[in-house]
Amino acid sequence: MTHIAVIADDYTGGTDAAAALRRSGLRVVMLFGVPAPGSTLQNCDAVVVGIKFRSIARAEACEYVERTVAWLRENGVNRYFYKYCSTFDSTPEGNIGPVCDLLLTLTGARYTIVCPATPLHLRTTYLGHLFVDDTLLSESSMRTHPLTPMTDSNLVRWLSLQTESMVGSVPLNVVRAGHEAVIERVNGLVDQGVRHIVADATNDSDLDSIAAGHESAVLSGGAGLVEAVGRNLGASLPADEHPMGSRDAPDASSGTLVLAGSCSEATLEQVRRARLTMPALRLDPGDIPDADTLVDTAVAWNEAQDQTRPRLIYTSAAAEERRRGAMAMGPDTPQILEHVLARIASRAVEQGARRIVVAGGETSGAVVAELGVQQVLVGAEAAPGVPWCTTVSGDPISLLLKSGNFGDPDFLAKSASA
């Protein structure tokens, strides 16, 4: 029986959640994109559906979620977790508020728990404020994110911009008083008309206090709370065993194509280090403001490289360089560049590439969609929250989809050759 479905708003968020559930010992199926009506879900404890709806129009995001919930119901799954980024990536319009509202309407649940805190990734919340390591979210590099600049760390205030529903919070001292205290505070808030409740957490035991119970609620947040929910459901598998068996995944001897579209500080440093260890091509829309030319340039360059060795193609750039690129290519530069890297990936696979590392959540979404990948086996983690995934149909392809912020400075260099 499938106990819970995690609906993730991007693909790297989905693989992060799937890795968390595996760590907690559950048998996990990982799907990409809204599942086709009539298709059946394999036997598992938890299913993760990664969809790219973090940065699209809210009506379209809600439509994807509604269709996904309909499919999950067809397959007998009635409990949902909405996974968004541990840095709460969203704009003043959404999509976190609108999707939380929709899930309440679809399920008839009384409230949502909102908890992006994920201590494993150094994301904590205190008095409703989100911290990235020792820095407030709005003072971290997320403040200049190309799609979702996070300029306010106060989650109650930020979420209130996105929804007509009342937003409240459960502070850390209540969470530390234990699970019953949390439920009591939540019930009090719901009686006052609050519908979305931001819960503080700075460690895993806080997340355990928050995760239990909430039968008439939708839980939402980061991989931290996903893992706590998994722990609460109880392990049924040793972490290294996969419910769907295994496939011979292409390893480093197949050569690795690394594609980087994230512009996070972490990825910029990883790109800088990777450049020291492998051939690298930077695609700069400031120099070549045309998508087709960028793709052709990169495909020709890639084909000229030793296909058994790692190589890197990237658009990643710091804010000042991005401004110059956007002047030449226009306001849709981020989306155009995602698609450029996706088309390069697809051409590389046609030419025989079988191992692809992608840096960036939206970028990963574009690559996975272009490759038409619908289901993967989730394998070992190259870094916390970044599992290797193997496609289940056709020739196996190994994919490592990395959230922009994840991984140590040598992540790209190491994972490409390990």
Ligand SMILES: Nc1ncnc2c1ncn2[C@@H]1O[C@H](COP(=O)(O)OP(=O)(O)O)[C@@H](O)[C@H]1O
């Ligand atoms: N040189 C660039 N100029 C403008 N936008 C860019 C550039 N390079 C990448 N981008 C865009 O920045 C966004 C990065 O988002 P994403 O891939 O989700 O990374 P992250 O995981 O860091 O959030 C993508 O839309 C990507 O296409």
Ligand SMILES: O=C(O)[C@@H](O)C(=O)COP(=O)(O)O
């Ligand atoms: O929660 C997280 O930080 C990640 O799981 C996640 O959602 C990553 O998103 P991107 O940074 O856009 O890759």
